[in-house]
Amino acid sequence: MDYTNFNMRLDNDLRGRVYPILEQYGLTPSQAVRMFFNQIAQTGKIPLSFDWAENQTLTPKAAARLRQTEQEFANGEFERFYSLDELNQAIKESSHG
Template sequence: MATTNFNLRVEQDLRDKAFPVFERYGLTASQAFKLFLTQVAETNKIPLSFDYAEDNNVPNNVTKKALLEAKSRTDFSEAYATPEEFMKAMQDLANA
């Protein structure tokens, strides 16, 4: 089977973080890239999860409303008397 050379430029910081991970798996960088390319070729998909890119850190509407109310609040005299009251209010918010 014919082979070809492939050169890849990456930032030094990225290389310094990624290569030790390959080494922990007992792989060279070349082997790791070959595994990646093999997976792409065999599955016709990129073998990565992009879940982190979802808006998991974006507050939902209930949280947005609570944040806006908290920002605009100037009177804090109605604080919760006990931690239990606070926890009940948080549970009520979660169930809303």
Template sequence: MSAVNFNMRLEAELKEKVTPILEDYGLTMPQAFKLFLNQIVKTKTIPLSFDYARETALTPKAAAKLLHSLKEIENGEYTEYETVEEAIQAMSEEANG
């Protein structure tokens, strides 16, 4: 199969934003675009959903616990530990009652 050149114009800001994401996947811009085109051919659809480590929202329960913990810290209601082992021991004791 013979290859052809394909040039594309896009905004500099878009290129700056997408490049580090593609690099996280180990891809160059041309490689990613070729994958995109191959997926269109394979599925005969345009893939609009991509898996990537996105920010995820906290559940309401987790958000409430986080806010409670922050208030405890602001009120000085916390314990400091000298070593990691000491902290792990305290967490283990808390978890096991």
């Protein structure tokens, strides 16, 4: 099997965000790109979803609740929590009515 070198430009911000994630999976950038290319070659498709923006609408009830929440926040009508325990306790209390 013959090999070829493949070089690409990558901005530092993206590199800084991606490399730690690849490391968590035990992958080098070269291995990740090779996996991506192999998947394209095997399926004839790009293994990414580009349909995320499609049909991403809220139900009327959810849209109304979102507007209400935004208005409450704008009016300063929200509770502050200073620890995760406080937040968890409030969630527990609100879920039990």
